[in-house]
Amino acid sequence: MRYVLRRIGFYCVAAWASLTLNFLMPRLMPGDPASTIFARYRGQLRPEQLEAMKEAFGFNDAPLIEQYFGYLSHAVRGDFGISISAFPSPVTTVIGSGLIWTLLIGITALVISFVLGSMLGIISAWKRGSKLDNIFPPLLIFLGSFPFFWLAMVALYVLGFKAGWFPLRHAYSDRLTPAFTWPFISSVISHLILPALSIILVSIGGWVLGMRNTMINVLGEDYITLASAKGLSTRRVMFHYAARNALLPNMTAFGMALGFVLGGQIIVETVFSYPGLGYLLIRAVSNLDYPLMQGIFLMITLAVLGANLIVDLLYVRLDPRVRGS
Amino acid sequence: MQEHANDPAALVLSEDKAKPTSQPASAFAARFGWLIAILRNPKALIGLVIMVVFVFTAAFAPVIARHDPNKFVGRPHQAPSAKHWFGTTGQGKDVFSQTVWGARTSLMVGFGTGLLVTLLGIIMGMTAGYFGGWIDDVLSLLTNVVLIIPGTPLLAIMAAFLAPGKFTIILVLSVIGWAWPARVLRSQTLSLRTKDFVASSIVSGEGHFNIIFREILPNMTSLIVSGMFGSIIYAIGAETGLSFLGLTNISDVTWGSNLYWAQNNAGLLVGAWWTIVPSGLCVALIAFALAMINYAMDEITNPRLRAEKELSNVFKQRSTLATPVVRAAKRGVADGR
Amino acid sequence: MQPNEALLTVDDLCVEYRTPRGPVRAVDHVSFSIAHGEVFGLAGESGSGKSTIAHAIMRILHPPAVITGGHVNFSGDDVLEMDGDELARFRWRDVSMVFQSAMNALNPVMTIGEQICDVIQCHLRLSKADSMDKAAHLLDLVGIERSRLAAYPHQLSGGMRQRAVIAIALALNPPLMIMDEPTTALDVVVQKEILQQISDLKDKMGFSILFITHDMSLMVEFSDRIGIMYAGEIVETADAHDVFNNPQHPYTRGLMSSFPSLVGPKVKLTGIPGSPPDMGKPPSGCRFHPRCDQAMAICSLQRPALREVAPVHRAACHLYELTGVTPRTERGTL
Numbered sequence: 001m002r003y004v005l006r007r008i009g010f011y012c013v014a015a016w017a018s019l020t021l022n023f024l025m026p027r028l029m030p031g032d033p034a035s036t037i038f039a040r041y042r043g044q045l046r047p048e049q050l051e052a053m054k055e056a057f058g059f060n061d062a063p064l065i066e067q068y069f070g071y072l073s074h075a076v077r078g079d080f081g082i083s084i085s086a087f088p089s090p091v092t093t094v095i096g097s098g099l100i101w102t103l104l105i106g107i108t109a110l111v112i113s114f115v116l117g118s119m120l121g122i123i124s125a126w127k128r129g130s131k132l133d134n135i136f137p138p139l140l141i142f143l144g145s146f147p148f149f150w151l152a153m154v155a156l157y158v159l160g161f162k163a164g165w166f167p168l169r170h171a172y173s174d175r176l177t178p179a180f181t182w183p184f185i186s187s188v189i190s191h192l193i194l195p196a197l198s199i200i201l202v203s204i205g206g207w208v209l210g211m212r213n214t215m216i217n218v219l220g221e222d223y224i225t226l227a228s229a230k231g232l233s234t235r236r237v238m239f240h241y242a243a244r245n246a247l248l249p250n251m252t253a254f255g256m257a258l259g260f261v262l263g264g265q266i267i268v269e270t271v272f273s274y275p276g277l278g279y280l281l282i283r284a285v286s287n288l289d290y291p292l293m294q295g296i297f298l299m300i301t302l303a304v305l306g307a308n309l310i311v312d313l314l315y316v317r318l319d320p321r322v323r324g325s
Numbered sequence: 326m327q328e329h330a331n332d333p334a335a336l337v338l339s340e341d342k343a344k345p346t347s348q349p350a351s352a353f354a355a356r357f358g359w360l361i362a363i364l365r366n367p368k369a370l371i372g373l374v375i376m377v378v379f380v381f382t383a384a385f386a387p388v389i390a391r392h393d394p395n396k397f398v399g400r401p402h403q404a405p406s407a408k409h410w411f412g413t414t415g416q417g418k419d420v421f422s423q424t425v426w427g428a429r430t431s432l433m434v435g436f437g438t439g440l441l442v443t444l445l446g447i448i449m450g451m452t453a454g455y456f457g458g459w460i461d462d463v464l465s466l467l468t469n470v471v472l473i474i475p476g477t478p479l480l481a482i483m484a485a486f487l488a489p490g491k492f493t494i495i496l497v498l499s500v501i502g503w504a505w506p507a508r509v510l511r512s513q514t515l516s517l518r519t520k521d522f523v524a525s526s527i528v529s530g531e532g533h534f535n536i537i538f539r540e541i542l543p544n545m546t547s548l549i550v551s552g553m554f555g556s557i558i559y560a561i562g563a564e565t566g567l568s569f570l571g572l573t574n575i576s577d578v579t580w581g582s583n584l585y586w587a588q589n590n591a592g593l594l595v596g597a598w599w600t601i602v603p604s605g606l607c608v609a610l611i612a613f614a615l616a617m618i619n620y621a622m623d624e625i626t627n628p629r630l631r632a633e634k635e636l637s638n639v640f641k642q643r644s645t646l647a648t649p650v651v652r653a654a655k656r657g658v659a660d661g662r
Numbered sequence: 663m664q665p666n667e668a669l670l671t672v673d674d675l676c677v678e679y680r681t682p683r684g685p686v687r688a689v690d691h692v693s694f695s696i697a698h699g700e701v702f703g704l705a706g707e708s709g710s711g712k713s714t715i716a717h718a719i720m721r722i723l724h725p726p727a728v729i730t731g732g733h734v735n736f737s738g739d740d741v742l743e744m745d746g747d748e749l750a751r752f753r754w755r756d757v758s759m760v761f762q763s764a765m766n767a768l769n770p771v772m773t774i775g776e777q778i779c780d781v782i783q784c785h786l787r788l789s790k791a792d793s794m795d796k797a798a799h800l801l802d803l804v805g806i807e808r809s810r811l812a813a814y815p816h817q818l819s820g821g822m823r824q825r826a827v828i829a830i831a832l833a834l835n836p837p838l839m840i841m842d843e844p845t846t847a848l849d850v851v852v853q854k855e856i857l858q859q860i861s862d863l864k865d866k867m868g869f870s871i872l873f874i875t876h877d878m879s880l881m882v883e884f885s886d887r888i889g890i891m892y893a894g895e896i897v898e899t900a901d902a903h904d905v906f907n908n909p910q911h912p913y914t915r916g917l918m919s920s921f922p923s924l925v926g927p928k929v930k931l932t933g934i935p936g937s938p939p940d941m942g943k944p945p946s947g948c949r950f951h952p953r954c955d956q957a958m959a960i961c962s963l964q965r966p967a968l969r970e971v972a973p974v975h976r977a978a979c980h981l982y983e984l985t986g987v988t989p990r991t992e993r994g995t996l
Contacts, residue, residue, distance in 0.1 A: 010466075010469065011473075014469075014470045014473050014474065017470045018474050021479070025482065025483065025486055026486060137620065138368065138617065138620075141613060141617060141620060142609070142613050145558075145609040146605065146608070147566060147569070147605065147608050147609070149569055150605035150608070150609070153601055154601075156593070157593045157598065161593065161594065213623070221766060222767045223770070225717075225724070225761070225767075226761055226767045227769065228753075229722045229754065229759050230754045230781040230830070231750040231751065231752070231754045232781065232784050233750065240772070240780070241772075244771050244772075245769070256473075259474070262475050262478075263475060263478070267566050270570060278478075281478055282481065285484070285485045285572065290485070297478045297482050301475060301478075318771065320770070320771060320773075320816070321771075321814070647721045647722075648721040648722065648728070648729055649725075650721075650728070651728045651730055
């Protein structure tokens, strides 16, 4: 329990740090931030949009520290202001529409690549020195070397454009309205496959190699020797004794990997015009929709922190040593 | 398991831990033996060759490329031919020249960031690991916060606020990227600090600066180098991604901006695969080369992986957990019972 | 020793580590046997190959170790000829093992109960509840509260962990138990307690023990018969009191004089000069000759065979080869 509380404390610090970063970033721009930002719109903004912007950033004549607390109190209440590009929708509404797609694609890709990659890592460690083990790691390193989006582009071109097996863009067919019906669900799945596949292909190698190395280290432990001396089946030794222990260091790496995979996902979403947060973020950046991009950044950070917390809770379930007495 | 003296892997390992300062020659072998081992490792050699080719290409770009990468040289979207080896882009530029010149900027950003990140990582990680106490607490917290805040969205936003050029990119990537090497070097410093030769230097009153840079740092060279390679991979990847999104100065010729233009000119949709394949492949090849060197270094410096490698030369496969019995042919017949 | 009396017979066992610098023979033509109910001790310095023999008997040595020759006969079956399934049946049901370091021998993410139960379930095909019952009974035997079934290894003290490891070893009531330095990591008081307990259990359940330690006083106190190992070979075997009172091999004498005795008169500890040989390049002839104060010319040329020097007392030393030289052919000569 203490472990979990400590982790939650850490996530609070991280969340506060990203909030503060968000506040500071516009103010770190050279010159007077407000006029610099507003000058970029070159009079395209209606007065009420301008007001919304100022409100969102907390730009007023108050001293910086007061602006900061004003900003914090807005943020804590979930108020990130009004989107400029989707005026007058609040930022939170726009984010809400993208969040579900980002979660869908992110969770699918991450879970598949972690589970599949760890399994392959276990097998590779088990049959180490075999042909499979000699070919696999370099091949996966090679695959993992490609930029996410580049594989996405190639997949889009070969499987989507040339072969026509998969749709090229969006999260579901434009002719359908979202509903809990089979045509809609199958459309969502077929739109999901290519972007998820490109993320899985690039990220799976890391899991395989990580799991393989920790497995090899664990297989040298005495408790593995004892387990095989007990005459337990090789399967039981591999999974209950070796893999369960080898999984633990990999799970702590999971948090770090999350940010990395998410970074790739942002670009992959853009390639497929997949309406997740990444796609929205890049659109916000090119539309200079500052409130929206800051809101999305915060949302993504919070999602990563939340996912890490879930991993921590799982970790506590798997490793009795952190549970405390 | 059995005593360490009984375990040949442990015997081999113990030689690496030879005392560092007393005998200069063997100390050098102990610290930098992995460098020689790398040159003998086929995986590392493949990586090194690829890397050298790219560095050479980048250095001699003006000689190798036949055209100005920014100049209109022919009809748009021409397929590869003798005249344009990699074809032309949607704007009628020579893809080969763009790829060669792209190596220059991409490698510069990659290596520049790699160096800066490593430097920051060494300072932060070693300070935290060496001094410990509240300094460690503060720096570790900072490191972990930077690690957990997702980098790409932050980069995207920073790009929106700052007017990006090559040096801004290097700076921004370094500010975000230092945390991982710092974390690795911190834990290594922590464990080295408890080793006898460091403890004795501390007791004998040697200065912190000397201990850190003369005693600890040289014993982490392989870790630092592999961390730097990792950072270079990260930087080249991140630069490519940002440029592809149009978040950098897209008039710079980099592999990422080449892909940005290919995408914007609908290169793929008109079937001009040659506009995206060379730059993407280059990014992958350089990352692959560095990753292979790192993989080989891990094999060489991690005693267990190394033992496994030696083992794999003896037994091609081991599927059951039983010690193999390998009898010479003549035995076994003699003592039939 | 007649083979039909023996529970375990190790015959000419050879084990090599295949290192990149060539094979290292860690166990070289070792033979001994253990009778029903007997405690046989293997003693020697670290690196002499005692643990390697123990692990080789169960075929749990890790690569790059290979068994390159010999036989391990358990109740008429050769362990070295067993395939995967036969081996799985042989392990733990016939021979179990107490590992050196209990901290590392227990799986940190499974409870003590689970780790006892899985071996019971696997071999005896008992239900979960029945095997839990049996596990609780085993904890009683080794003196741990039943409530500790649900404990994880990190929640137990060092002594308790070692007892838990012993409980696991007792789980199937095997005829032979290998104890590889079972108490080395513990403090002296706990050490004595645990050995006393093992001794009581042995009397109650009647299993044989292959006892391995580098602590000669424990060895003499605990074993019926002792084999002394040096550089991968057995150089002397005899009843425990003979080894103690009347050591024959110069190495054994040195070994006996390097350990303080708990009983008997005070003697000056002399020890053995020099250090154990590099097993990659063992000395020619008798491996002990460079450190031996009684070395003769022949010692560096020819390897002495293990021969009877007194009833049930054998030593491998040229001092006792009075009747000409008849080395066993398969030992090879140099």
